[in-house]
Amino acid sequence: MSGALPTRDAIVATARESIARGSKSFAAASLLFDRPTRARAWLLYAWCRRCDDIADGQDHGHGMTVRPGARARLADLAAKTEAALAGEVVGDPAFDALRIVAAETAMPPAFARDLIAGFALDAEEWRPQTEADLYRYCYHVAGVVGCMMAVVMGVSPEDDATLDRACDLGMAFQLANIARDLDEDDRAGRCYLPADWLAELGIAPGRLFAPEHRPQVAMLARRLADRAAAFEASARRGTPALSFRSAWAVLAAAAIYGAIGRKVAARGERAWDRRVTTGKLEKLGFIATAARQARARIALYPAAPRDPRLWTRPR
Numbered sequence: 001m002s003g004a005l006p007t008r009d010a011i012v013a014t015a016r017e018s019i020a021r022g023s024k025s026f027a028a029a030s031l032l033f034d035r036p037t038r039a040r041a042w043l044l045y046a047w048c049r050r051c052d053d054i055a056d057g058q059d060h061g062h063g064m065t066v067r068p069g070a071r072a073r074l075a076d077l078a079a080k081t082e083a084a085l086a087g088e089v090v091g092d093p094a095f096d097a098l099r100i101v102a103a104e105t106a107m108p109p110a111f112a113r114d115l116i117a118g119f120a121l122d123a124e125e126w127r128p129q130t131e132a133d134l135y136r137y138c139y140h141v142a143g144v145v146g147c148m149m150a151v152v153m154g155v156s157p158e159d160d161a162t163l164d165r166a167c168d169l170g171m172a173f174q175l176a177n178i179a180r181d182l183d184e185d186d187r188a189g190r191c192y193l194p195a196d197w198l199a200e201l202g203i204a205p206g207r208l209f210a211p212e213h214r215p216q217v218a219m220l221a222r223r224l225a226d227r228a229a230a231f232e233a234s235a236r237r238g239t240p241a242l243s244f245r246s247a248w249a250v251l252a253a254a255a256i257y258g259a260i261g262r263k264v265a266a267r268g269e270r271a272w273d274r275r276v277t278t279g280k281l282e283k284l285g286f287i288a289t290a291a292r293q294a295r296a297r298i299a300l301y302p303a304a305p306r307d308p309r310l311w312t313r314p315r
Contacts, residue, residue, distance in 0.1 A: 010093075011043065012039045014046065014094075014097075015094075018042075018049050019046070019049070024283075030042060034246075040101050041149065042097075043101040047094045050095070051081070051094075052119070070122070071123050074116070074119055074120055081116060084099040085102055085112060098112065107152075108157045111147055117140050118140030118144075121141075125189075127192075128194045130195075130196055131197070133194060134194050135311035137192065138175060138178075139171065139313050143168075143170040144170065146168070149166060153242055155241065159241070161306075162241040163313075164312065164313060165241075166235070168306075171231040172228045172231035172261075176228045176257055178193075179225055179228070179261055180261075182217065183209060183272040201220070202216070203217075209272075221264050222268075224264075225264055226265075228258070234307055234310055237303075237304060238250075239294065247297050251293045252283075254290075256282075256286050
């Protein structure tokens with residue numbers, strides 16, 4: 001590799017551009033962090049986004065395509081991830097972003113590897129058979145990102161109780177996203193609804209969006225939204241362990257993403273006529289409410305045992 005290596009500031013700037021293009025919701029919530037945490041959140045996001053794009057053939061989360069060579073792409077991103085975790089300069093800004101944030105936060109390498117395992121499930125065209133399978137997938141593609149974000153926010157990798165709550169938030173996000181994207185995933189030949197849910201309602205494989213199944217699909221989307229809400233409620237109880245600024249960002253993100261699941265459920269059979277989003281004014285309202293909640297988080301979310309009925313991340 002020739003020439004001067006990119007500085008940390010340059011890699012952070014590239015990561016900021018990535019989040020601005022890839023997720024307006026997360027970009028808005030990230031502005032609530034203090035400056036050091038915000039930069040590290042951008043760095044982590046850039047790596048997650050790049051891995052997702054490589055795995056799915058997307059551009060910053062847009063335009064999913066069915067492309068050959070999934071296993072080769074997975075091997076490439078896994079190798080670059082391992083190099084980054086080992087502290088090597090990769091030469092790809094997103095993977096060098098992981099190198100920086102992992103070194104600065106003592107991020108457990110197992111978390112990054114768990115995320116890669118989620119991409120492997122997609123590469124293998126894996127499908128959930130049961131609700132527990134669905135949760136395992138959600139952990140690998142989103143719950144573990146919640147754990148990584150908690151470490152970025154200063155949570156100790158040994159603080160399992162707080163990491164469990166952080167994982168719950170990632171689970172909530174992913175379940176809401178699955179509900180919103182059922183049609184897009186179906187067009188790409190994917191289905192993240194458990195096979196036993198489909199069998200329960202008499203939906204044959206590959207027939208999810210047949211017109212006669214719209215009422216059943218709406219019912220399953222509401223089920224996903226309800227599950228997302230339960231994980232979101234659990235996640236909120238982890239915010240007293242965070243600083244005010246981090247709690248503010250988490251509570252804002254919880255509200256913004258939670259609104260997606262609630263809108264999908266409210267729209268019923270028309271949920272996929274147009275993509276569910278949250279507008280700028282809605283985001284500002286959620287951010288303002290989250291500030292009040294963050295200030296009162298100890299009173300609003302007193303310590304309590306985590307709901308034992310919720311799926312729990314692997315140790």
